Amino acid sequence: MLNTADILETINMIRAEKLDIRTVTMGISLFDCISDDKDRLLARVYDKITRSAKDLVRVCEQMEIEYCIPIINKRISVTPAAFVGGSLSSEEFVMLAKTLDRAAKELGVNFIGGFGAMVQKGMTVGADHLIDAIPEALACTERVCSSVNVATTKAGINMDAVRRMGEVVKKTAYLTRDRDSIGCAKLVVFANIPEDNPFMAGAVHGIGEPDTVINVGVSGPGVVASAVKRAGDCDFGTLADTIKKIAFKITRVGQLIAYEASRRLNVPYGIVDLSLAPTPAQGDSVAHILEGMGLERCGTHGTTAALALLNDAVKKGGVMASSHVGGLSGAFIPVSEDAGMINAVEKGTLTIEKLEAMTAVCSVGLDMIAVPGDTSAATVSALIADEIAIGVINQKTTAVRVIPVCGKGVGESVEFGGLLGYAPIMPMHKESSEAFIARGGRIPAPIHSLKN
Amino acid sequence: MKAVVTVIGADSVGIIALVSGECARMGANILDISQSVMREYFAMIMLVDIQELTTSFADFSETLHKLGEERSLDIRVMHEDIFNSMHRI
Numbered sequence: 367m368l369n370t371a372d373i374l375e376t377i378n379m380i381r382a383e384k385l386d387i388r389t390v391t392m393g394i395s396l397f398d399c400i401s402d403d404k405d406r407l408l409a410r411v412y413d414k415i416t417r418s419a420k421d422l423v424r425v426c427e428q429m430e431i432e433y434c435i436p437i438i439n440k441r442i443s444v445t446p447a448a449f450v451g452g453s454l455s456s457e458e459f460v461m462l463a464k465t466l467d468r469a470a471k472e473l474g475v476n477f478i479g480g481f482g483a484m485v486q487k488g489m490t491v492g493a494d495h496l497i498d499a500i501p502e503a504l505a506c507t508e509r510v511c512s513s514v515n516v517a518t519t520k521a522g523i524n525m526d527a528v529r530r531m532g533e534v535v536k537k538t539a540y541l542t543r544d545r546d547s548i549g550c551a552k553l554v555v556f557a558n559i560p561e562d563n564p565f566m567a568g569a570v571h572g573i574g575e576p577d578t579v580i581n582v583g584v585s586g587p588g589v590v591a592s593a594v595k596r597a598g599d600c601d602f603g604t605l606a607d608t609i610k611k612i613a614f615k616i617t618r619v620g621q622l623i624a625y626e627a628s629r630r631l632n633v634p635y636g637i638v639d640l641s642l643a644p645t646p647a648q649g650d651s652v653a654h655i656l657e658g659m660g661l662e663r664c665g666t667h668g669t670t671a672a673l674a675l676l677n678d679a680v681k682k683g684g685v686m687a688s689s690h691v692g693g694l695s696g697a698f699i700p701v702s703e704d705a706g707m708i709n710a711v712e713k714g715t716l717t718i719e720k721l722e723a724m725t726a727v728c729s730v731g732l733d734m735i736a737v738p739g740d741t742s743a744a745t746v747s748a749l750i751a752d753e754i755a756i757g758v759i760n761q762k763t764t765a766v767r768v769i770p771v772c773g774k775g776v777g778e779s780v781e782f783g784g785l786l787g788y789a790p791i792m793p794m795h796k797e798s799s800e801a802f803i804a805r806g807g808r809i810p811a812p813i814h815s816l817k818n
Numbered sequence: 819m820k821a822v823v824t825v826i827g828a829d830s831v832g833i834i835a836l837v838s839g840e841c842a843r844m845g846a847n848i849l850d851i852s853q854s855v856m857r858e859y860f861a862m863i864m865l866v867d868i869q870e871l872t873t874s875f876a877d878f879s880e881t882l883h884k885l886g887e888e889r890s891l892d893i894r895v896m897h898e899d900i901f902n903s904m905h906r907i
Contacts, residue, residue: 368865368898368901370852370854370863372905373822373863373901374824374861376896376901376904376905377894377896381826381892428876431876431879432875432897433897433899434879434894434895435900615904618903619900619904621903622899622900
């Protein structure tokens with residue numbers, strides 16, 4: 367029989383430490399939906415998605431019961447819309463977004479990702495129209511998520527796109543001003559976007575992916591935090607080892623769910639994403655893991671080193687637990703979705719500059735950060751440019767999901783509800799970056815991109 | 819197919835009888851049973867064969883869960899694969 371202590375450990379992880387499967391995301395290619403007739407394209411998209419994922423929610427709910435582990439989100443990612451609707455006008459792209467939204471509602475999935483484009487080197491007419499459509503599309507839909515890749519290590523940074531995305535973020539904030547600019551929570555600007563990421567808002571189904579695929583994102587900050595606490599005053603080697611072991615166990619559950627979902631849905635298994643994804647719930651915070659390592663509060667000196675250790679140990683533990691690892695795989699540091707981060711921002715310990723430094727050693731970037739509504743588009747673009755540069759130079763994924771909350775300023779906070787949490791508004795520098803952003807063109811690819 | 823039934827909560831008379839009786843009624847064959855106290859929990863663990871279950875897995879799980887709720891016990895039924903995956907290489 368199974369070891370009693372092992373069984374109780376698993377149950378304790380789920381019961382007390384909030385271990386869950388954060389998302390089972392089905393990737394669906396929309397390339398076979400392309401048509402020169404807009405109505406036919408929309409009908410094919412709706413039909414392909416609802417047909418391919420018709421059993422997704424049911425199968426996930428069945429697994430939740432059998433394995434007694436919550437699968438928090440069931441989601442869909444699709445081929446970036448700019449590739450599928452290359453001939454659509456901006457208005458027609460908004461109709462495509464509404465079609466995606468309708469399909470998501472029909473299936474009962476809470477988000478559908480892929481209303482996006484890849485413009486790291488330049489913009490096609492389709493991508494141009496799509497980017498124009500993003501603010502309206504995010505304002506009039508509920509479940510559609512958008513991501514735009516503006517840079518890669520190979521191509522450099524498309525600064526024209528960075529400038530445009532600053533304006534798009536501002537306009538999205540304005541169009542959803544009656545709901546605390548929530549549209550921006552569904553919009554991510556990427557460098558080196560992964561094509562198999564199961565997490566929102568950045569999930570897309572890349573062009574090299576199979577027709578359909580199952581990707582799974584695990585979670586478990588609470589489990590890691592408890593393990594760190596139990597490890598006590600050990601040295602860093604032992605601490606890293608403790609995290610590795612627990613990450614292995616967490617990932618094994620993700621692997622099981624990915625394998626079973628794939629088998630039951632008869633859809634190929636893609637990857638398990640090893641990310642530690644926090645939620646606003648107490649005991650499910652990445653910041654609390656860092657604090658458990660001996661920092662009085664997240665954001666103080668030592669935070670970047672602590673996060674670097676955590677991120678690396680999670681990967682090392684997880685990689686052996688899964689046959690295919692991918693997506694973002696690391697620790698997420700979304701401010702509004704992490705009780706410890708929220709507290710650290712409120713106390714003034716965690717600043718945007720420190721968050722930026724932290725993103726150099728973890729998986730994503732400036733995530734779910736609320737800033738004053740009067741922040742200019744050029745300043746948003748400059749914030750994006752800084753973060754994207756970190757990704758490009760370090761050959762890693764970085765991203766920005768920033769919310770300039772219309773009508774609100776420093777000292778106020780914003781409540782998004784659910785997994786998106788709440789965020790205190792963080793101050794931005796007042797000095798202008800206007801002339802820098804206005805230059806346009808591309809920042810060339812770094813020298814180390816020339817590896818061939 | 820095997821499942822692990824865990825009962826966690828405060829100790830009281832008749833827990834094993836209660837759970838095993840319900841298992842028998844629904845056609846779950848008890849293969850192994852153990853009881854221990856770990857951290858703050860009293861825990862009973864049963865390995866059951868559910869091949870001949872007279873009801874669905876979901877119903878079996880739900881029935882035991884409700885039975886537990888009436889006595890302030892946390893009763894869970896989990897497919898054994900989750901434990902095998904997590905603790906065995």
